[in-house]
Amino acid sequence: MMRFLLLFSRQGKLRLQKWFTPMSEREKKKIIRDMTTMVLARQPRSCNFLHWKDLKVIYKRYASLYFCLAIENQENELIALEVIHRYVELLDKYFGNVCELDIIFNFEKAYFILDEFLIGGEIQETSKQMVNRSIEASDMLQEVRCAGTHSHTQHETWLASVV
């Protein structure tokens, strides 16, 4: 089972936090601090896995953003790495060339997409098509309001620039 997923920038700014088990705010803050310092200190081209307490931490950098996923000890590291990648693909499909700004300005969407993909720390649906279909379906339900857009400054396409 997955325990938590954190997205943070190279500067250590937290962009998304998902906790799959109940945790106090204090604990969360401590974990966030531990994870950002630990992961940001890693040398480039190190392996993507770390041991932390009784958990395995799987992290991967996409452009300016780090994805950091903690899994229980008996879980499979490589498949967890692909959980991260699949989530990136889902975001990319939804936003189209997703970048950090998309997640900042549409954080609620990032959470909705994650909920369609993972529930309670387990995978609900691995098919990209199926996940997208349910997101599209819910978008269809939304009334069309002002379509505020923002320009993609600092745009980097993650899938092309995996570090």
Place this chain on the structure above:
Amino acid sequence: MPAVSKGDGMRGLAVFISDIRNCKSKEAEIKRINKELANIRSKFKGDKALDGYSKKKYVCKLLFIFLLGHDIDFGHMEAVNLLSSNKYTEKQIGYLFISVLVNSNSELIRLINNAIKNDLSSRNPTFMCLALHCIANVGSREMAEAFASEIPRILVAGDTMDSVKQSAALCLLRLYKTSPDLVLMGEWTSRVVHLLNDQHMGVVTAAISLITCLSQKNPDEFKTCVSLAVSRLSRIVSSASTDLQDYTYYFVPAPWLSCKLLRLLQCYPPPEDGAVKGRLVECLETILNKAQEPPKSKKVQHSNAKNAILFEAISLIIHYDSEPNLLVRACNQLGQFLQHRETNLRYLALESMCTLASSEFSHEAVKTHIETVINALKTERDVSVRQRAADLLYAMCDRSNAKQIVAEMLSYLETADYSIREEMVLKVAILAEKYAVDYSWYVDTILNLIRIAGDYVSEEVWYRVIQIVINRDDVQGYAAKTVFEALQAPACHENMVKVGGYILGEFGNLIAGDPRSSPLVQFNLLHSKFHLCSVPTRALLLSAYIKFINLFPETKATIQEVLRCDSQIRNSDVELQQRAVEYLKLSSIASTDVLATVLEEMPPFPERESSILAKLKKKKGPGAVSVPDLEDGKREGGELNGGGERGPDSAAMSASNASTPSPSADLLGMRSAAPMSAAPTSAGSLLVDVFSEAGPAAPSAAVNDDGFLSSAPPSEDPATLLSEADELLNKFVCKNNGVLFENQLLQIGIKSEYRQNLGRMYLFYGNKTSVQFASFTTTVSCPGELQSHILSILRATKPVEPVVEGGAQIQQVLNIECLTDFSEAPLLNIKFRYGGALQNLSLKLPVTINKFFQPTEMTSHDFFQRWKQLSQPQQEAQKIFKANHSMDTEVLKAKLLGLGTALLDDVDPNPENYVCAGVIQTKGQQVGCLLRLEPNGQAQMYRLTLRCSKDSVSLRLCELLAQQF
């Protein structure tokens, strides 16, 4: 696809987020947020009803603020309102807010549950999924209570949409993990297993997580899942990469589901059904074969997914541990990965091989990779990979390669990362001990360890080397020679000085024959390090010096000179000063015989689990130090320092030196000295008992406690205090001689005499059997505050003989001094081996406050005058109690005399009553006591009244005496 034009943008939210991003400082950000919070608060409180959109927007802003790390204490009600909105987008934001900011407010939970219940019964799959996600996200007990029975129904109902089934399965899993007692097994359970056969891969993927968890808890009920899982796996493994359409991930068919299936099978032993097993072995072989095929894609995702399945299959093979062929193939595959260019694969191969090393079928195969692993330890750039390599070396170590592995680990230590040094040190120490064929190699290794990584050598490690040297005579000479050489280095680690001080103090004589390491040379070498060391080490060295005086009389003058110099005898550290003073006196007054007895060689340490291994286990958590651990659990040697856990004991021992808490590195002769009556600053005026057996009972300041003097090995487990111990104590209130204790093995007799505030107690230990008692030791301790500020010093004038022959009796003398009044009794702990079994018993020594009575004769007039003077209520203690023994006059008189007081005739107007007077002598003060005992023969009752100049004495005496009549 256009960016962000999806759904409805919330312009206000986007503006707010931009504002926050444009803030130049944390303060500006907080200011902006507070402004926004005030705005939202006023909107929520305002008279005008907000429309759904505004409500959604503000709730979303609150959520954003919360996720930035600020506290949010309102808005929950508005979020709950959103839940019941008919507009999907409003409902969705409401659920998100609730999921992220759960509040245990029960009122709110009820409202939330209500909204969820409505959505679950709405038959609208999108709404149902939202509700299920929320339950899974919050996962609280209250939610489990409300929905644990509803969700299984949704899960197995025939008309439930696939997407809802998926959410329901994982939602149920979440509730089962939170509150297993609320999720009741039932008719639905068998249908859940059959979801493994579902046509929809997404349903299988979600359901299998639930099934795995349920199988772990109730393996028998879910046994049928094994064959279903095998056939599902077999279909996936044999499918072409395009068969599964969107469930194929970078040309790998259903990697997540495959991993989950392999994981589920690890909850069970190998299938018993031959056909199922054959099919499974085929699958595993196919997976291993595929690893050899050229990749279908260059993308890392392809190889990751493929290898994820491969590693999971290897885990299953290791779990079964019954197919030698597969185990060896797995090992070879991992061997290839050890040299793979992908760091991740090298890391995982090292990790996986660690578990493979513990299988008897593959242990040898793993060992063939030793050179690669050593190379990884030396050359990997990533510390986590090097860490895995070190773990694997530890796991693959056995007698055949121990020397090589230990040498490599030692040389790696010189450059190892700080973060893993301590663990490496422990591992080296354990391997060196476990696989030591000759102990000189062991000693070399540990000394090297101290030299290379002294700072990381924990106390357990150097305690351990001393334990082993003490317990093995064959290595003692070598150890002495080696530490002597190691100490020659101009800069040597303090831990080396500790080991050197201890070993030369005990075994320096073994190398003293060589003029290059003559006693004086040894001493000078040790002393040259003295000034660079910390207090605990210096204390240890002082103990080594006094041992030197005993071992080598020719060093006496030099060492006394050192002890006598101001920097020792007037050291500002009480511990050091006390040692210097006492050792100096000891060496100048005690006869050589006494000295030799006091400073006898340490007895062997009892066998027990290695302290280092315990430490490593603690560090790594259970199960982490698997391999060498499994091979054999028992190890030789004993805990060196009776265990750091003995804290309370040694703390009590040192409590008298309030200014210097006992150093924690204390061991062996180093435990803090016993309480001293004199203030530390006046140490020069201490009276030091010279351990002479004859002569008057000199007021004695104990030199040290048991650790040093009676050379008792540190106690391992506290002996249980004999249950009748208090009765024992009562038996001796009014008498001084008798049998203190007797069982089938041992009889302890006691004779004691007291004068003023001093006492002497003779203990006779009689061996009632025909077999000798070995390692016979006795320890006297004063529990609790008795030690620190109340009683007396109890000190064995001489340690007991370590061996009590069958039928023989040995004697021990204790000197006692009463410093001030007390109420607890000191404890006597006796340990010995009777035919191999360790006997351990503790008794209360019958030392009670009344022993220090001086009888006082006085007239009736004087008595009543004093009686009146002691009229404050707390000075009096009174008890009315039933007679337990004969009320015969002569018996009573004998008892009252035995108490130690003067029995006064013609004082009380009632001749039936008894009155007594006495003074209790303590070092610091005298306590006058008057006693009146009024028997009532008819009622068989007594009334006992005590008046003393000190309240605590009245109470204690009253307590003691009420048991006597």
